[in-house]
Amino acid sequence: xxxxxxxxxxTAAVGARRRVPPAIRRRRMLMAVxxxxxxxxxxxxxxxxxxxxxxxxxxxxxxxxxLSIWPSPFRWSNFTDLxxxxxxxxxxxxxxxxxxxxxxxxxxxxxxxxxALSRLRWRGRQVSFILLLSTLMIPVQVTxxxxxxxxxxxxWIGSLKPLIVPLFFGDAFTIFLLRQFFMTIPEELSDAxxxxxxxxxxxxxxxxxxxxxxxxxAVALFQFLYCWNDFFSPLLYAGNNPEAWTLAISLQQLTxxxxxxxxxxxxxxxxxxxxxxxxxFFFAQKVFxxxxxxxxxxx
Amino acid sequence: MATVTGRLPAAADKAxxxxxxxxxxxxxxxxxxxxxxxxxPWIIGFCxxxxxPIVSSLYFSLTKYDILTDPVWVGxxxxxxxxxxxxxxxxxxxNTLWVVAIIVPLQVAFGIGTATVLIQVKRGLGFYRTVFxxxxxxxxxxxxxxxxxxLNPGGPVNAVLGFLHLPEPLWFxxxxxxxxxxxxxxxxxxxxxxxxxxxxxxxVPRHLYEAADLEGAGPIQRFRHVTLPLISPxxxxxxxxxxxxxxxxxxxxxxxxxxGDWDNPVGTPxxxxxxxxxxxxxxxxxxxxxxxxxxxxxxxxxxxxxxxLLLIRSSRWWVHYQGGFR
Numbered sequence: 001x002x003x004x005x006x007x008x009x010x011t012a013a014v015g016a017r018r019r020v021p022p023a024i025r026r027r028r029m030l031m032a033v034x035x036x037x038x039x040x041x042x043x044x045x046x047x048x049x050x051x052x053x054x055x056x057x058x059x060x061x062x063x064x065x066x067l068s069i070w071p072s073p074f075r076w077s078n079f080t081d082l083x084x085x086x087x088x089x090x091x092x093x094x095x096x097x098x099x100x101x102x103x104x105x106x107x108x109x110x111x112x113x114x115x116a117l118s119r120l121r122w123r124g125r126q127v128s129f130i131l132l133l134s135t136l137m138i139p140v141q142v143t144x145x146x147x148x149x150x151x152x153x154x155x156w157i158g159s160l161k162p163l164i165v166p167l168f169f170g171d172a173f174t175i176f177l178l179r180q181f182f183m184t185i186p187e188e189l190s191d192a193x194x195x196x197x198x199x200x201x202x203x204x205x206x207x208x209x210x211x212x213x214x215x216x217x218a219v220a221l222f223q224f225l226y227c228w229n230d231f232f233s234p235l236l237y238a239g240n241n242p243e244a245w246t247l248a249i250s251l252q253q254l255t256x257x258x259x260x261x262x263x264x265x266x267x268x269x270x271x272x273x274x275x276x277x278x279x280x281f282f283f284a285q286k287v288f289x290x291x292x293x294x295x296x297x298x299x
Numbered sequence: 300m301a302t303v304t305g306r307l308p309a310a311a312d313k314a315x316x317x318x319x320x321x322x323x324x325x326x327x328x329x330x331x332x333x334x335x336x337x338x339x340p341w342i343i344g345f346c347x348x349x350x351x352p353i354v355s356s357l358y359f360s361l362t363k364y365d366i367l368t369d370p371v372w373v374g375x376x377x378x379x380x381x382x383x384x385x386x387x388x389x390x391x392x393x394n395t396l397w398v399v400a401i402i403v404p405l406q407v408a409f410g411i412g413t414a415t416v417l418i419q420v421k422r423g424l425g426f427y428r429t430v431f432x433x434x435x436x437x438x439x440x441x442x443x444x445x446x447x448x449x450l451n452p453g454g455p456v457n458a459v460l461g462f463l464h465l466p467e468p469l470w471f472x473x474x475x476x477x478x479x480x481x482x483x484x485x486x487x488x489x490x491x492x493x494x495x496x497x498x499x500x501x502x503v504p505r506h507l508y509e510a511a512d513l514e515g516a517g518p519i520q521r522f523r524h525v526t527l528p529l530i531s532p533x534x535x536x537x538x539x540x541x542x543x544x545x546x547x548x549x550x551x552x553x554x555x556x557x558x559g560d561w562d563n564p565v566g567t568p569x570x571x572x573x574x575x576x577x578x579x580x581x582x583x584x585x586x587x588x589x590x591x592x593x594x595x596x597x598x599x600x601x602x603x604x605x606x607x608l609l610l611i612r613s614s615r616w617w618v619h620y621q622g623g624f625r
Binding site: 031032035036038039042043045046047049050052053056109112113115116117120121122123125128130131132133134135137138139141142143144145146147148149152166168169170175200204225228229231232235236248251252253263266267270273274277278281285288 | 330331333334335336337338340341343344345347348349351352353355356359366413416417419420421423427429430431432433434436437438439440441444445446448449451455487543546547549550553554557561576579580583584589592593596599600603604606607610611
């Protein structure tokens with residue numbers, strides 16, 4: 001019974017060793033069918049909510065009341081009506097501003113810190129790294145009260161500033177991920193540059209950054225999506241000023257306007273909000289799947 | 300270190316040695332300065348956005364403070380009120396524990412289950428993995444609104460349940476069914492947990508499975524005695540992170556509570572969705588009880604630090620599977 005396929009890496013080594021008796025082959029075949037049916041059933045479970053949401057977004061108001069699942073006729077104009085309903089582009093712009101500037105800030109401030117934590121030898125490095133790791137776990141809610149008070153004093157409540165400015169002072173997750181990557185770059189490369197008389201800044205910019213492009217792209221992507229999806233901080237700091245709402249906040253507000261009656265428009269807005277993320281996901285799937293396994297903390 | 304002991308050195312030798320040492324010390328000092336310059340963004344950020352808030356919220360937690368007037372010292376009154384008289388605090392703790400004790404284990408179990416299915420499938424793994432992971436990419440607000448729609452009493456899920464002659468709960472309108480509704484949603488968004496377990500399972504050495512086969516172990520025994528022990532560090536990791544996330548739990552509950560009517564209080568229906576962070580938000584930023592909110596955030600801080608310490612202390616145990624944490 002040595003030829004029973006072991007669950008695991010799935011390489012074809014097992015079958016190649018010996019000719020497989022028909023009984024076992026039949027059994028293996030049945031196993032494969034069972035596994036695939038299970039996987040297909042799960043796939044349907046994961047996909048059905050998407051299907052319902054998309055079909056609802058295309059329904060007319062009358063169809064919403066009926067029990068029909070398939071929209072007839074398709075009301076594509078829901079997606080254009082949306083723009084009359086609320087200033088979509090303003091909110092999209094705010095979301096882009098938050099996500100774009102936030103990403104720039106996090107990358108710019110994270111790279112030198114990760115470099116110092118991984119490739120420079122200095123006193124206090126270990127302590128700093130442990131402090132960094134402990135902040136990794138601290139949710140925003142822990143520090144929110146004094147920060148809110150500071151931003152009230154600065155007069156920043158009702159703007160995007162409290163969201164963006166702190167991101168220019170290092171983000172633990174970004175620094176951690178970049179540090180892990182910088183550690184894998186061979187020390188000889190830096191040493192060679194050092195012998196040539198390069199300063200640490202030059203080594204960072206000319207040697208490390210070009211080699212770390214994939215990691216930098218990954219953290220930039222994570223941060224962009226984090227900001228795009230973020231709800232708590234924009235609600236807290238910009239919630240009182242509709243001019244500064246991001247899409248995430250406005251989506252929530254849309255339920256207020258519609259009071260659940262216009263679920264079709266609401267779902268259409270959700271789709272417009274989600275679509276960029278899904279598109280990014282399909283183009284950069286590897287980054288997500290590998291990034292998640294690298295850290296296991298946050299995606 | 301101005302003098303050098305040893306055999307009588309020539310004056311020039313001595314001077315050279317001292318010079319070398321001075322230069323080495325200067326270069327060490329320089330290196331330290333360079334490092335600190337590189338670190339400066341984080342040092343400023345750490346002081347301004349972690350150190351200061353955590354220390355000052357300890358102070359605020361001992362005061363009564365509404366931002367408009369100066370803080371008034373009240374000693375431990377906030378903590379006393381929290382633990383003895385604030386009924387909603389205990390409701391919030393109970394609901395948060397519900398997340399930790401039911402949603403987190405369910406998600407871990409479902410993550411292991413889906414990862415097991417994926418690992419058994421030889422062909423089409425990439426396709427299934429994409430499909431299983433896709434819901435994780437949906438922004439929480441959109442996902443929560445989607446589930447409010449899917450689970451509304453006249454909505455598609457209840458239509459299906461009605462078709463099958465099963466009971467049709469009121470989900471987010473019914474305090475008894477609102478948390479199970481959120482549990483369903485977190486099952487749907489199992490992707491990240493699943494990916495972590497998938498990686499851990501792929502790390503299990505194949506020869507162990509072959510050995511189990513030789514011993515005549517069936518699939519269940521193989522899972523129970525080979526896979527499970529080897530991925531247990533990851534289970535531990537996921538559960539501790541789950542506790543921390545339980546305290547963070549806010550967006551889903553907030554969106555669901557307010558979806559029916561914007562004026563609904565946080566925690567609707569009937570405080571069944573009042574979680575720890577919702578309570579903190581409500582106290583601090585709807586009621587402007589900054590002192591009390593600080594006390595809440597300090598309790599949260601202590602619990603989370605304990606969890607983090609547990610994680611770091613145990614890191615040697617799970618580090619292997621997470622690709623070199625330290």
